[in-house]
Amino acid sequence: MEEIQTFLSGRIWLKEKTPFPLPTIEDYIQKGFIIPHKGIQSKQLSRILKSKQHHCRRCGFEQLSSFQCAKCKGPCLYCRHCIRMGRVSSCTVLITWSGPGIKQVPSHLFSWEGKLTPKQDLASKELLQSVRQNQSHLIHAVCGAGKTELLFPAVFDLLERGKRVCVATPRTDVVLELAPRFQQVFPQTVIHSLYGGSPEYTNYAQLIIATTHQLYRFEEAFDVIFVDEADAFPYTLDVTLQNAVNKAKKKAAAVHTITATPSDELLRQTVNKSVISGRFHGFPLPVPRFVGLWNYKKHIRIGAIPQKLKKWTMHCLHQNQPFLIFFPTIELMEQALPLFLILHSEILSVHAEDPNRKEKVLKLRERKVIGLLTTTILERGITIPDVQVAVVGADELIFTSSALIQIGGRVGRSIEYPNGDLVFFHHGISYAMDKAKETIEAHNKDSGFK
Amino acid sequence: MNCLICSTSFIESASWQKLFLIKPADVICNQCRSKFEKILKTKSENEWSGTIYEGALDSVKSFYTYNDWMKHVFQQYKFQLDVELAKIFVEDFRPLRQVQELIVPIPLHPEMLHERTFSQVDQFLIDANVPFKNVLSKTENRSQVGKTRKDRMSTELLFSVQENVQEQHIVLIDDLYTTGTTLHHAAFALKKAGAQTVRAITLIRV
Ligand SMILES: [Zn+2]
Ligand SMILES: [Zn+2]
Ligand SMILES: [Zn+2]
Numbered sequence: 001m002e003e004i005q006t007f008l009s010g011r012i013w014l015k016e017k018t019p020f021p022l023p024t025i026e027d028y029i030q031k032g033f034i035i036p037h038k039g040i041q042s043k044q045l046s047r048i049l050k051s052k053q054h055h056c057r058r059c060g061f062e063q064l065s066s067f068q069c070a071k072c073k074g075p076c077l078y079c080r081h082c083i084r085m086g087r088v089s090s091c092t093v094l095i096t097w098s099g100p101g102i103k104q105v106p107s108h109l110f111s112w113e114g115k116l117t118p119k120q121d122l123a124s125k126e127l128l129q130s131v132r133q134n135q136s137h138l139i140h141a142v143c144g145a146g147k148t149e150l151l152f153p154a155v156f157d158l159l160e161r162g163k164r165v166c167v168a169t170p171r172t173d174v175v176l177e178l179a180p181r182f183q184q185v186f187p188q189t190v191i192h193s194l195y196g197g198s199p200e201y202t203n204y205a206q207l208i209i210a211t212t213h214q215l216y217r218f219e220e221a222f223d224v225i226f227v228d229e230a231d232a233f234p235y236t237l238d239v240t241l242q243n244a245v246n247k248a249k250k251k252a253a254a255v256h257t258i259t260a261t262p263s264d265e266l267l268r269q270t271v272n273k274s275v276i277s278g279r280f281h282g283f284p285l286p287v288p289r290f291v292g293l294w295n296y297k298k299h300i301r302i303g304a305i306p307q308k309l310k311k312w313t314m315h316c317l318h319q320n321q322p323f324l325i326f327f328p329t330i331e332l333m334e335q336a337l338p339l340f341l342i343l344h345s346e347i348l349s350v351h352a353e354d355p356n357r358k359e360k361v362l363k364l365r366e367r368k369v370i371g372l373l374t375t376t377i378l379e380r381g382i383t384i385p386d387v388q389v390a391v392v393g394a395d396e397l398i399f400t401s402s403a404l405i406q407i408g409g410r411v412g413r414s415i416e417y418p419n420g421d422l423v424f425f426h427h428g429i430s431y432a433m434d435k436a437k438e439t440i441e442a443h444n445k446d447s448g449f450k
Numbered sequence: 451m452n453c454l455i456c457s458t459s460f461i462e463s464a465s466w467q468k469l470f471l472i473k474p475a476d477v478i479c480n481q482c483r484s485k486f487e488k489i490l491k492t493k494s495e496n497e498w499s500g501t502i503y504e505g506a507l508d509s510v511k512s513f514y515t516y517n518d519w520m521k522h523v524f525q526q527y528k529f530q531l532d533v534e535l536a537k538i539f540v541e542d543f544r545p546l547r548q549v550q551e552l553i554v555p556i557p558l559h560p561e562m563l564h565e566r567t568f569s570q571v572d573q574f575l576i577d578a579n580v581p582f583k584n585v586l587s588k589t590e591n592r593s594q595v596g597k598t599r600k601d602r603m604s605t606e607l608l609f610s611v612q613e614n615v616q617e618q619h620i621v622l623i624d625d626l627y628t629t630g631t632t633l634h635h636a637a638f639a640l641k642k643a644g645a646q647t648v649r650a651i652t653l654i655r656v
């Protein structure tokens with residue numbers, strides 16, 4: 001009993017895919033401890049036309065696919081949107097727990113030696129107050145402000161009060177970075193970190209660090225959710241992810257957001273807000289330099305690195321400074337890689353589907369390679385001391401102002417190397433480039449820099 | 451249109467065939483399409499000579515290699531049960547609409563079919579609008595995995611023939627050609643039941 005309860009509390013799961021035998025599950029359904037739900041839900045749109053709207057019970061997706069099913073012997077709908085978590089179709093059953101709730105015996109240890117800057121400290125206290133009042137709060141903190149640590153007091157307060165807490169983010173990289181930090185600060189707390197391909201836990205965790213995607217598998221589970229990097233792709237574009245957050249929290253639970261680049265809508269929506277415009281180490285944010293790089297695509301295609309970019313790279317190599325070069329497309333990046341390999345053999349490329357992404361970033365951090373060519377996938381969540389950053393084709397549409405601000409946020413993060421070069425190579429200056437530069441300069445001004 | 455594999459939206463290049471609805475619009479983007487590797491020349495198979503299956507199968511043709519990309523897509527299709535992905539291969543199976551031979555897909559065992567909810571071989575033909583007949587039935591719900599080559603070549607019957615195939619010309623359809631056991635057993639059973647010719651087409655050659 002206890003095992004099923006801890007596994008299923010707050011989750012919504014495929015009936016056939018739990019770690020428990022089916023007859024046991026059936027027995028619990030009989031006793032009313034587990035509620036079965038149809039995988040695909042339908043609602044009648046019009047009684048006269050008999051038209052129906054269907055959606056996936058797990059992720060809410062509405063554009064379902066249909067096929068002739070050999071199991072239910074007829075037309076069957078299935079959801080492609082969340083298929084990686086095991087397929088939900090008309091003839092599958094999802095289950096949720098409705099038995100007795102988990103009795104929390106809070107025994108948490110808050111072990112953090114660090115110190116907050118006065119600005120962090122203020123924001124942290126404001127957040128704690130909102131959390132206690134159960135009102136949503138926005139932390140607008142520049143890249144490198146140290147936003148994770150200012151969550152610690154609020155999270156500890158919640159854990160101590162027996163609340164179930166989730167820190168969600170759209171990016172797997174961010175989960176991988178946050179999880180060990182939280183585990184270090186709360187050494188006695190069971191923490192699950194969930195992302196595509198993460199281990200399957202069967203025990204109960206009071207604190208969960210997860211990608212927003214993973215929240216499809218929760219229902220009315222959390223007393224509080226913190227959404228970190230709330231503006232990151234694909235969260236802002238994918239309504240089902242935003243619904244997932246709403247579904248995963250208990251009805252009355254507040255959602256708090258933390259980001260360096262809030263959308264106008266987010267700024268409008270939130271009542272309580274803290275702004276941190278300066279970095280924890282007290283140095284200003286690096287301001288981008290704009291450098292024209294005419295016809296760079298053509299140059300790369302015919303097999304030559306444009307002169308200015310080559311010079312920039314050679315400079316990093318001579319100074320022995322690690323570098324990141326961002327490209328607008330995988331295609332262009334892959335055309336460029338062999339050209340860069342002529343300059344130096346220890347340069348790698350990474351993109352979103354690269355299975356070795358983690359290892360490659362680690363190699364750069366450990367100076368086992370000198371530079372990475374990358375798509376926007378590395379715009380957030382990574383810290384590499386003394387890294388120099390260039391964006392090739394900064395005027396391309398994929399580089400929105402927030403993407404450019406985030407990319408710029410990679411530079412000068414560590415206290416040992418608080419400065420660094422940030423270049424936007426372009427074929428014409430875009431509005432997004434201007435906006436990014438203006439925003440960065442405004443933050444610096446707010447922190448007392450000219 | 452959003453690509454069935456990478457889900458980025460793409461614009462299909464116009465062509466007169468599509469304009470006159472001779473060729474349906476593609477369901478995946480050019481980039482995803484280009485990662486599949488077509489097999490241009492089929493190598494002949496000698497592994498079965500000297501066994502009782504020699505000559506059972508008249509010829510085998512496969513469309514694609516089992517490269518990493520195909521592995522990835524095929525895994526999503528067959529094991530994550532993403533039925534819709536069968537549409538990617540409509541153009542490959544469509545020419546079968548014109549053939550005079552009887553099209554016979556390799557069946558799943560009924561228990562397996564119930565569990566998987568669809569037959570990954572039938573689905574290619576359904577989506578390509580190719581008429582076919584389920585003439586064979588699988589006798590045992592067992593996989594070939596883990597058996598030695600000798601075991602696989604042994605005489606135990608994997609299929610039984612459910613209908614009269616006397617004097618018939620048959621095209622067997624399967625998803626993967628790995629060792630050829632499945633197809634040779636099926637062809638053997640069909641020839642024994644009186645089929646005149648049996649050739650085979652598979653999506654993938656491992
Ligand atoms: Zn779904
Ligand atoms: Zn079904
Ligand atoms: Zn695609």
